[in-house]
Amino acid sequence: MPFFNMISCEEAVLYSYGFATIASAIPAYAKRGDVIFADKGVNFAIQKGLQASRSRIEWFEHNDVEDLERLLEIQAEKDRKNPKIAAKTRRFMVVEGLYTKTADLCPLPQLMALKWKYKVRIFIDESYSFGVVGKTGRGVTEHFGVDVIDVDMIMASLENSIASTGGFCVGRSYIVGHQRLSGLGYCFSASLPPLLATAASEALRIMKEEPERFTRLRANAKSFHLGLKRALEGTHFQVQGSELSPMQHVIYEHPDPKVVDHKLDMLVDELYNRSILITRSRYLDKEEAFPPAQSDKVMTNSEMSEEEVVIALSEIQQAAQKVDATLDE
Amino acid sequence: MPPTAFSEAELRGNSTNTHADGPTTIKSKGDMSQKKCISSWEEYPLERGEYSENPCPDCPPFTAFLGQINYYIMITISLFAEFLRDLGFFKIACAVERPEQRSFPKLGTWFEKAFVNNIYRMATDVVNRPIAGVPSAIMRLKDRVSHDYNWTYQFTGTETDVINMGSYNYLGFSHNDGPCAEYAASLIDKHGVATCSTPKHRISNNLQNRLEKEIASFLGVEEAICFPMGFGTNSMNISALVNKGCLILSDELNHASLVLGMRLSKADVVIFKHNDAVDLEKKLRNAFIRGFHKNQKHYSKILIVVEGIYSMEGTITNLPAMIEVKKKYNAYLFLDEAHSIGAIGPNGRGVVDYWGCNPRDIDILMGTLTKSFAAAGGYIGGSRALIEYLRRNSAGTCYGVVMAPPVIGQVSASLRMLQGHDGTKIGKEKITHLLRNTRYFRKRLLQLGFLIYGHEDSPVVPLMVFYISRVVCFGREALKRGIGVVSVGYPAAPLTKARTRFCISADHTKEQLDQALEIIDEVGDVTGTKYGKNPYKPGTIIEY
Numbered sequence: 001m002p003f004f005n006m007i008s009c010e011e012a013v014l015y016s017y018g019f020a021t022i023a024s025a026i027p028a029y030a031k032r033g034d035v036i037f038a039d040k041g042v043n044f045a046i047q048k049g050l051q052a053s054r055s056r057i058e059w060f061e062h063n064d065v066e067d068l069e070r071l072l073e074i075q076a077e078k079d080r081k082n083p084k085i086a087a088k089t090r091r092f093m094v095v096e097g098l099y100t101k102t103a104d105l106c107p108l109p110q111l112m113a114l115k116w117k118y119k120v121r122i123f124i125d126e127s128y129s130f131g132v133v134g135k136t137g138r139g140v141t142e143h144f145g146v147d148v149i150d151v152d153m154i155m156a157s158l159e160n161s162i163a164s165t166g167g168f169c170v171g172r173s174y175i176v177g178h179q180r181l182s183g184l185g186y187c188f189s190a191s192l193p194p195l196l197a198t199a200a201s202e203a204l205r206i207m208k209e210e211p212e213r214f215t216r217l218r219a220n221a222k223s224f225h226l227g228l229k230r231a232l233e234g235t236h237f238q239v240q241g242s243e244l245s246p247m248q249h250v251i252y253e254h255p256d257p258k259v260v261d262h263k264l265d266m267l268v269d270e271l272y273n274r275s276i277l278i279t280r281s282r283y284l285d286k287e288e289a290f291p292p293a294q295s296d297k298v299m300t301n302s303e304m305s306e307e308e309v310v311i312a313l314s315e316i317q318q319a320a321q322k323v324d325a326t327l328d329e
Numbered sequence: 330m331p332p333t334a335f336s337e338a339e340l341r342g343n344s345t346n347t348h349a350d351g352p353t354t355i356k357s358k359g360d361m362s363q364k365k366c367i368s369s370w371e372e373y374p375l376e377r378g379e380y381s382e383n384p385c386p387d388c389p390p391f392t393a394f395l396g397q398i399n400y401y402i403m404i405t406i407s408l409f410a411e412f413l414r415d416l417g418f419f420k421i422a423c424a425v426e427r428p429e430q431r432s433f434p435k436l437g438t439w440f441e442k443a444f445v446n447n448i449y450r451m452a453t454d455v456v457n458r459p460i461a462g463v464p465s466a467i468m469r470l471k472d473r474v475s476h477d478y479n480w481t482y483q484f485t486g487t488e489t490d491v492i493n494m495g496s497y498n499y500l501g502f503s504h505n506d507g508p509c510a511e512y513a514a515s516l517i518d519k520h521g522v523a524t525c526s527t528p529k530h531r532i533s534n535n536l537q538n539r540l541e542k543e544i545a546s547f548l549g550v551e552e553a554i555c556f557p558m559g560f561g562t563n564s565m566n567i568s569a570l571v572n573k574g575c576l577i578l579s580d581e582l583n584h585a586s587l588v589l590g591m592r593l594s595k596a597d598v599v600i601f602k603h604n605d606a607v608d609l610e611k612k613l614r615n616a617f618i619r620g621f622h623k624n625q626k627h628y629s630k631i632l633i634v635v636e637g638i639y640s641m642e643g644t645i646t647n648l649p650a651m652i653e654v655k656k657k658y659n660a661y662l663f664l665d666e667a668h669s670i671g672a673i674g675p676n677g678r679g680v681v682d683y684w685g686c687n688p689r690d691i692d693i694l695m696g697t698l699t700k701s702f703a704a705a706g707g708y709i710g711g712s713r714a715l716i717e718y719l720r721r722n723s724a725g726t727c728y729g730v731v732m733a734p735p736v737i738g739q740v741s742a743s744l745r746m747l748q749g750h751d752g753t754k755i756g757k758e759k760i761t762h763l764l765r766n767t768r769y770f771r772k773r774l775l776q777l778g779f780l781i782y783g784h785e786d787s788p789v790v791p792l793m794v795f796y797i798s799r800v801v802c803f804g805r806e807a808l809k810r811g812i813g814v815v816s817v818g819y820p821a822a823p824l825t826k827a828r829t830r831f832c833i834s835a836d837h838t839k840e841q842l843d844q845a846l847e848i849i850d851e852v853g854d855v856t857g858t859k860y861g862k863n864p865y866k867p868g869t870i871i872e873y
Contacts, residue, residue, distance in 0.1 A: 019729045051593055174426055182437075184586075187585075187820075190558075195513075195736075199523070
């Protein structure tokens with residue numbers, strides 16, 4: 001598979017389902033007795049992977065490097081007291097490149113500094129950032145100029161920008177090869193249908209040959225982000241997300257969660273009547289480790305023309321104002 | 330005892346023309362021609378075959394003993410080799426940690442490393458073989474050689490056609506041409522390759538809804554829901570069905586996906602002996618009482634998890650007995666028909682059809698679309714209330730994607746063909762061929778003197794080899810002679826119970842099976858793996 005060529009890694013492992021990629025990769029390495037430092041904003045698949053690993057999970061505040069360092073210091077203190085156990089305890093850090101729940105990027109350079117300081121292996125879930133972020137779409141490592149060989153493993157889903165099914169893990173052979181025998185979703189499952197694997201392969205070829213797609217995507221994402229900010233000004237709706245992210249979250253500021261729920265649904269319906277499709281962010285609130293904020297997801301892509309972006313933003317502005325002004329019964 | 334398709338007299342090689350007033354006489358080979366031969370597939374009896382009480386015969390004691398010795402010798406030598414490798418006496422040809430990260434705690438244990446570098450490495454030429462085409466009854470393998478004892482492989486540039494006895498292609502739908510493939514391809518033009526969205530994010534794929542209705546009507550349940558991965562179906566949905574405060578009774582040989590799903594659900598799990606309803610009942614009662622004493626309250630739900638056909642043993646679950654226990658104790662029954670859907674039963678409807686049970690008696694009918702339907706994915710069938718609940722609360726519908734349209738096309742077309750809705754009898758023919766092939770192959774293997782596991786009608790045929798070294802040798806010798814088989818060792822099978830597994834397909838012709846059997850016979854002699862006893866009289870001809 002050309003994945004390892006694309007990201008200049010030694011080896012790649014292909015799975016047949018995006019969710020299973022991440023949920024199988026983490027428990028293949030982290031076992032009982034190990035420590036995983038995870039961001040509170042990670043997605044459900046990572047949470048299931050963490051649960052399946054049976055390791056001790058230390059949650060740090062979303063994108064808060066200082067909180068992470070505090071936890072790493074506590075662990076380092078424990079390690080100094082018990083060097084024998086420390087030598088056998090594997091330490092991992094799991095973050096996302098572009099977070100699904102908040103549409104912002106992880107602070108990768110600071111995380112890499114922490115990796116070397118505290119000897120923690122870093123796994124990045126680039127499901128939403130692969131094919132999106134970076135000059136040629138190679139993900140957050142390209143965006144931040146971090147050498148990809150320093151990242152222990154990158155996991156990603158092919159179900160987003162690659163428009164196929166499945167997922168992959170890339171990294172050095174020493175790390176990724178381990179999964180061929182220990183990854184449950186790899187060993188005990190069927191492989192990806194050849195058609196979908198070929199579609200993914202073709203998508204990668206297009207990514208390599210048409211880097212202008214990323215320029216258009218970045219332009220659209222930025223104009224959408226700024227446009228949404230302007231469009232939602234004066235209403236209780238707010239936009240959340242990085243200006244690099246083509247996925248933006250629209251939240252509603254109100255103390256009553258029922259009103260928030262209702263207003264967000266009304267916005268989706270109102271826009272649907274105006275021929276614009278957005279969606280509510282869906283979560284299994286009872287199953288999530290940290291209940292995420294309710295929001296609407298607004299997505300753009302590289303093939304949207306400028307006119308379409310302008311029309312969409314204008315409709316969103318009108319719809320938001322109308323919904324905001326509607327009195328609650 | 331269920332009625333058998335062949336009487337015991339026939340099995341022993343006696344003519345059907347027995348004397349009414351005396352014991353059946355032993356006839357010679359020539360007299361067998363008096364018996365009516367079943368030539369047309371339409372005449373072949375589809376009634377349930379023999380359901381043996383002991384489908385997994387014990388290993389001969391001396392072999393078990395030697396198997397252990399073999400294993401200990403291999404382990405000792407690998408540990409020693411790894412020790413020397415660490416000291417620098419051997420060149421390290423495997424991937425190692427980069428120098429900058431040598432001070433990080435090591436990934437994996439030393440024992441795992443020793444096992445993988447020494448034992449597993451020597452077996453890698455019989456696993457992960459790259460194929461160069463569709464794996465139907467004949468598959469094309471890309472030849473590879475290793476010049477450094479399996480550390481690395483190089484392709485020779487040639488390809489070899491082998492008889493495929495390793496794919497789960499039970500009904501022979503694995504083709505890249507024909508009506509199913511054409512229909513799947515036509516859906517790409519209309520609906521694209523993938524949907525890039527989850528079912529809950531306003532994208533309800535009409536194709537998937539239609540497929541779910543087709544599957545529900547095929548199974549005989551009210552509704553069904555589909556997912557793009559069979560493994561994912563189990564691991565994501567069991568936690569939606571049970572949680573902490575529930576009890577799960579799981580067969581000891583359940584698949585890794587079920588085990589993972591049960592672990593993620595945080596319910597209490599009790600293992601019962603393989604396919605043993607008496608042990609299930611005993612363990613259920615004990616666990617229930619113990620649970621009450623431990624938690625000061627009764628378990629809110631009891632879930633019994635079994636599979637239709639167990640892929641490593643080839644055994645068919647004793648479904649009527651399981652349903653009886655379930656009804657007696659008001660428990661829920663989860664049946665995983667990964668291998669059995671499409672592969673057994675007179676209508677191909679799986680183990681429920683095989684036993685003639687009512688599908689509504691099973692609460693959760695799970696299955697995969699990867700095997701018999703030659704696609705990818707999984708489904709769960711059950712009552713409307715269950716499926717509606719799963720649509721709202723499953724991690725699959727909330728965080729997983731919708732199935733890819735061409736995959737849905739393949740399943741839809743093969744399902745229609747299987748049921749005869751396309752106006753042909755191809756589906757019925759496939760079911761009959763598969764059963765006929767399975768029974769013939771199993772009987773011939775027994776006749777050749779091999780020890781095989783599983784029930785008579787199960788298309789999964791594990792041939793016991795016991796030694797890891799012999800199973801690898803078997804795989805290599807079989808490939809040299811032109812058949813591709815699956816060599817199963819640790820961790821998929823216990824360490825001293827390595828086996829070669831054959832998966833019969835409806836696409837296999839009698840000539841291909843005979844050729845395969847000849848090769849297996851030869852390989853069995855070469856590797857010395859004939860551990861069974863021939864139950865047939867010498868000179869018996871096994872009828873196809």
